[in-house]
Amino acid sequence: MSGHATRWKRSDYEFDARELAQRLLGHLLVRTEPGGERLSGVIVETEAYVGPEDLASHARRGLRTARNESMYARPGTAYVYFTYGMHHCFNVVCASEGAPHAALIRALEPREGLETMRRRRAAGRRGAWAPADRDLCSGPARLCAAMGIDRSLDGADLTRGVGVFIEAARGEPIAPRDVVNTARIGVGYAGAWATAPLRWAVRDCEHVSRAPRA
DNA sequence: ATGACGATTTACT
DNA sequence: GTAAATCGTCATA
Numbered sequence: 001m002s003g004h005a006t007r008w009k010r011s012d013y014e015f016d017a018r019e020l021a022q023r024l025l026g027h028l029l030v031r032t033e034p035g036g037e038r039l040s041g042v043i044v045e046t047e048a049y050v051g052p053e054d055l056a057s058h059a060r061r062g063l064r065t066a067r068n069e070s071m072y073a074r075p076g077t078a079y080v081y082f083t084y085g086m087h088h089c090f091n092v093v094c095a096s097e098g099a100p101h102a103a104l105i106r107a108l109e110p111r112e113g114l115e116t117m118r119r120r121r122a123a124g125r126r127g128a129w130a131p132a133d134r135d136l137c138s139g140p141a142r143l144c145a146a147m148g149i150d151r152s153l154d155g156a157d158l159t160r161g162v163g164v165f166i167e168a169a170r171g172e173p174i175a176p177r178d179v180v181n182t183a184r185i186g187v188g189y190a191g192a193w194a195t196a197p198l199r200w201a202v203r204d205c206e207h208v209s210r211a212p213r214a
Numbered sequence: 215a216t217g218a219c220g221a222t223t224t225a226c227t
Numbered sequence: 228g229t230a231a232a233t234c235g236t237c238a239t240a
Contacts, residue, residue, distance in 0.1 A: 084220060087220095089221060091221085140222075141222050142222090145223095186220085187221060189220085209222095212222090212223095
């Protein structure tokens with residue numbers, strides 16, 4: 001056990017979503033459950049949702065409801081939403097309180113707890129279906145299923161390190177040349193915002209989600 | 215009260 | 228390649 005693992009503090013989240021989404025790459029998303037093991041993965045793909053003017057955001061036009069209330073909370077808050085009647089997605093709220101900025105975590109390179117992740121990802125499916133390791137966390141809903149993240153964690157304070165948090169990477173940060181910047185995925189309804197380059201992913205990383213065809 | 219739809223994933227032809 | 232799964236949320240009336 002060499003160095004001491006460092007959990008992100010409040011000030012680490014006080015950046016607009018465009019900046020934070022890039023800063024998150026290479027750091028660790030960690031999940032701990034009472035009496036459970038520690039699960040984690042390196043963040044390799046993110047998207048930024050940059051405020052009320054962003055028509056792809058759940059907070060577009062300043063929309064503020066029980067569902068997305070966490071987007072308006074302090075930086076360092078979790079925003080977890082439920083969609084398509086079956087999937088959860090995890091966001092890191094950032095910028096400043098009252099400003100609905102958030103970074104969506106879209107993919108992880110699994111590091112700890114792979115067996116549990118495999119079991120959870122295969123749960124409830126018929127047949128002997130099993131995901132390849134590269135697909136354990138290669139999508140926003142996949143990673144939530146693998147790590148056991150659901151709406152009970154919506155609004156969680158990431159700086160308290162209870163349940164879910166961000167842990168600083170120990171080695172070198174990811175170099176900008178190793179990051180690709182593209183349009184966000186699945187936001188075709190957002191008009192001009194659908195093509196804004198607000199997605200970042202580690203270049204040539206097999207754990208990154210594969211964009212849908214067509 | 216009702217209806218359309220989604221920051222997705224998996225199954226199937 | 229296309230379709231199904233599946234339900235909370237939001238806009239409209």
